[in-house]
Amino acid sequence: MGIQENYTAIKDQLPEGVQLVAVSKTHPVEAVQEVYDLGQKVFGENKVQELMEKYPLLPKDIEWHLIGHLQTNKVKYIAPFINTIQSVDSEKLLAEISKEAGKNDRAIKVLLQVKIAAEESKFGLEIDEAKTLFQKYIDGEFSNVEITGLMGMATFTDDKDQVKEEFLILKGLFDELNQLKTLKTLSMGMSDDFPAAIECGANSVRVGSAIFGRRDYSK
Numbered sequence: 001m002g003i004q005e006n007y008t009a010i011k012d013q014l015p016e017g018v019q020l021v022a023v024s025k026t027h028p029v030e031a032v033q034e035v036y037d038l039g040q041k042v043f044g045e046n047k048v049q050e051l052m053e054k055y056p057l058l059p060k061d062i063e064w065h066l067i068g069h070l071q072t073n074k075v076k077y078i079a080p081f082i083n084t085i086q087s088v089d090s091e092k093l094l095a096e097i098s099k100e101a102g103k104n105d106r107a108i109k110v111l112l113q114v115k116i117a118a119e120e121s122k123f124g125l126e127i128d129e130a131k132t133l134f135q136k137y138i139d140g141e142f143s144n145v146e147i148t149g150l151m152g153m154a155t156f157t158d159d160k161d162q163v164k165e166e167f168l169i170l171k172g173l174f175d176e177l178n179q180l181k182t183l184k185t186l187s188m189g190m191s192d193d194f195p196a197a198i199e200c201g202a203n204s205v206r207v208g209s210a211i212f213g214r215r216d217y218s219k
């Protein structure tokens, strides 16, 4: 199947109200443009350098989401234009985003990335750290960020029950924090597990290979 068929098939599977972030990492700007021309406006990249290469070549009304681990010294490059940083995994990073957003006279939307996977390798805040950070935000710290929700990645496994269990942990935290201050976005689910994520309450999914095809990291 080509990109157009893939994209249409994914869109058909998403209930109303579920946002699609098309994850274009490793794919050329021509492929991004093709999906954009089908009506997609929200795209996700996981590396600052790749985003900086693509950004000037693509339409200015694209909403770019950063979904990969972000080093504090690179925040300044994306601060002028990034729509949402989904991968906030430390207080230091959140403070830096707020500072750089301030320099650009804007507020940047962010999601707190919470570690829900059993795997050691995945980035993210522990549940308690996320709660603490959110409380500081409510108390008025980080004045140039808007925490709009949470992001999480489940363990890479065929065990559907485990994946759902992990998604439900994040949904529980989302509901809890949402009582303190309204949150909009619960970002969970990728090509292989987005239907499960939606069942567990996700209202934003990050889909790459199911739209663009397999990624080739050798280039």
Ligand SMILES: *Cc1c(COP(=O)(O)O)cnc(C)c1O
Pocket (backbone or CB within 6 Å): 023, 025, 046, 067, 068, 153, 189, 190, 191, 192, 206, 207, 208, 209, 210
């Ligand atoms: C690459 C990536 C995705 C998309 O993965 P696919 O399996 O290709 O859909 C989603 N979220 C994050 C954080 C990613 O790095």
